[in-house]
């Protein structure tokens with residue numbers, strides 16, 4: 001047994017734990033992944049005081065319950081549809097045929113063991129924390145408590161019969177905590193940029209939030225979502241006006257547009273299911289491309305066109321199922 005950075009480690013790891021934890025939350029991709037990539041077969045048995053930075057996530061591995069079974073209401077058998085066709089990552093009715101086929105034939109590689117990182121950014125008080133809490137805990141707090149640095153939630157899904165996990169990173173919108181939060185941007189597979197549907201300045205600022213997040217991530221490998229929050233506070237007429245502007249920004253950013261209310265729950269579940277489904281789809285396509293390239297012993301493409309689904313999903317013909 002050994003202690004590394006406050007983690008009590010034991011050899012004899014269950015085989016699934018390595019890949020699961022290889023993307024465990026960590027500042028700038030450092031500690032747990034290094035431990036678990038060391039091929040010694042470690043497993044985490046308890047946490048004896050991991051390094052606590054100001055603003056670092058408050059949860060421990062035990063609290064995260066990383067191996068929790070998938071809840072019945074997190075099972076996706078079909079592709080959830082976009083909100084607005086004008087600003088969607090793609091508008092296909094079903095999952096990519098290659099993805100469906102791979103899932104049926106159990107050829108999804110390591111996708112079922114991976115945790116995909118999703119970061120949520122946007123101005124202070126736009127409702128990022130409430131959005132995550134509405135989905136993950138089905139709660140809503142009307143009192144504003146600023147997020148200090150970052151926090152995260154884990155959500156387990158089953159997509160087309162394959163387990164799939166999202167790590168939702170809730171970041172601080174307040175300027176003074178921004179530099180802490182931005183150290184957690186790296187390695188995101190999806191970026192959710194939130195603005196307040198009742199505050200046009202927060203929509204304007206989404207460009208800067210995205211630019212900052214993309215400093216740490218390859219634009220070709222992330223899915224973008226632009227989310228208008230607090231829909232319950234707009235009258236229908238106000239909403240229509242704001243939506244017009246928001247759709248333009250979403251098209252400019254190549255992001256999929258959503259409008260939600262964490263107070264009423266409107267569109268919250270639909271939105272996160274869409275995020276899970278599209279992230280899963282991109283992961284499986286990338287995995288298939290990787291294994292295909294390996295099989296023919298040719299060039300391994302690192303950047304999959306399919307992972308950037310905005311308007312490009314129909315570029316390739318499926319090679320397995322019709």
Ligand SMILES: Nc1nc2c(ncn2[C@@H]2O[C@H](COP(=O)(O)OP(=O)(O)OP(=O)(O)O)[C@@H](O)[C@H]2O)c(=O)[nH]1
Nearest residue numbers: 125126127128129130141142144147173230262263
């Ligand atoms: N009416 C209404 N209020 C909301 C909604 N979502 C959030 N709020 C309120 O807006 C305030 C800010 O919400 P938070 O979720 O804490 O905002 P945040 O974006 O996480 O803020 P920072 O952590 O400072 O970046 C709180 O008082 C919430 O109750 C919503 O959908 N409708």
Ligand SMILES: [Mg+2]
Nearest residue numbers: 128129146147
């Ligand atoms: Mg917050």
